[in-house]
Amino acid sequence: MTISIYDPTLRDGNHAVSHSLSLEEISRYCRAVDGCGIDVIEVGHGNGLGASSLQLGIARHRDTEMLETARANLTRSKLGIHMIPGFSRLSDIDTALRIGVEVLRIAAHCTEASLTESYIEHARARNAFVQGVLMMTHMASAERLLIEASKLQAYGANAIVLMDSAGHYDPDSTHEKLSLLVKEISIPVGFHAHNNLGLAIANSLAAAKAGATVIDGCMRGFGAGAGNTQLEVLCAVLERYRFETGVNVFELCRAVESLSDIAPVKTPTIVKTSNLISGLYGVCGGFEKHVTRAASEFRVEPRKIYEELARCNAVAGQEDLIISVASRLSQSDATV
Incomplete structure (x- = not known):
């Protein structure tokens, strides 16, 4: 074939x-x-x-x-x-x-x-x-x-x-x-x-x-x-x-x-831990850089962002959702 x-x-x-x-x-x-x-x-x-x-x-x-x-x-x-x-x-x-x-x-x-x-x-x-x-x-x-x-x-x-x-x-x-x-x-x-x-x-x-x-x-x-x-x-x-x-x-x-x-x-392309986690959760690979930035800015564990994005069924093109998810998670962590 x-x-x-x-x-x-x-x-x-x-x-x-x-x-x-x-x-x-x-x-x-x-x-x-x-x-x-x-x-x-x-x-x-x-x-x-x-x-x-x-x-x-x-x-x-x-x-x-x-x-x-x-x-x-x-x-x-x-x-x-x-x-x-x-x-x-x-x-x-x-x-x-x-x-x-x-x-x-x-x-x-x-x-x-x-x-x-x-x-x-x-x-x-x-x-x-x-x-x-x-x-x-x-x-x-x-x-x-x-x-x-x-x-x-x-x-x-x-x-x-x-x-x-x-x-x-x-x-x-x-x-x-x-x-x-x-x-x-x-x-x-x-x-x-x-x-x-x-x-x-x-x-x-x-x-x-x-x-x-x-x-x-x-x-x-x-x-x-x-x-x-x-x-x-x-x-x-x-x-x-x-x-x-x-x-x-x-x-x-x-x-x-x-x-x-x-x-x-x-430019090396390897399976980083963030990639592995997003793959397990089924989150769009193109979100990686956005999640990394949001996790750093809001001091939230990236895994939690990926988990929430998966729960929300986030799809390609919804990069703006990452900021709102990270912000919400940071506020939630602050009240714990």
Whole structure:
């Protein structure tokens, strides 16, 4: 079976450096990996197109600058973007397509696929290739995910991607959810893992075995929280299990070594205790830096913040909730 490798290093990885990737880093990364056989390189603010803000973090560069830089340095790999309705506008789709973006990922919380309808239809009306994305999918059953994925398919999505945004999955739950979608959905299904419990490679392999044909990986695992599936390891493991990816693993390894002085390679991505706790509780990995700051400011144990966020069913985009939770916990601790 052939697996398409999708690389969000320059988007999800932007979380790891507070959205500060430079145009030079984007340019060098794209040039280095362009000939390695990776299908899509995704670029942008960590929360996607239009998300640069005080609430989510101000990106070092405008969306258009990042995309134009990547476009100028990619000749073989396709250029992709991630967008969440509300942060992104319909007009952002037109801008992205005008720049030369070839793959649009339009994402929503795992039970709110209906929010993507007008965006997917707008993009498809312009002959764009669209992947409908469900985020924080550990929060929904396989059956509910099938219902939501069916909506994305009905809106015109060319593929469906499940994101384990909190790094909460294990191989069993990965196989259960992906295999049901593969069986019931008539378009390709993909998987995006985070490594909070150290299972990103195992889960990605389980997804491939379940029939997923789009798998995400980031160079050196560079991504939000504990990072994503490590791209070069993923490609080697898939080759070891005789999946076809089109990626030349040795060329990819050479690219990693050639980029030793830029953020995606020189910034270590490890499973810190905070990542482990957020993975156990099923809290979005992108919350890590916000929780760390709030815990320090309000002198609250980070674990308590993660626990409360899990109780509140906090989802990506609710970073403002972290401050209110930390403040409330600090007041509660002061009265004990």
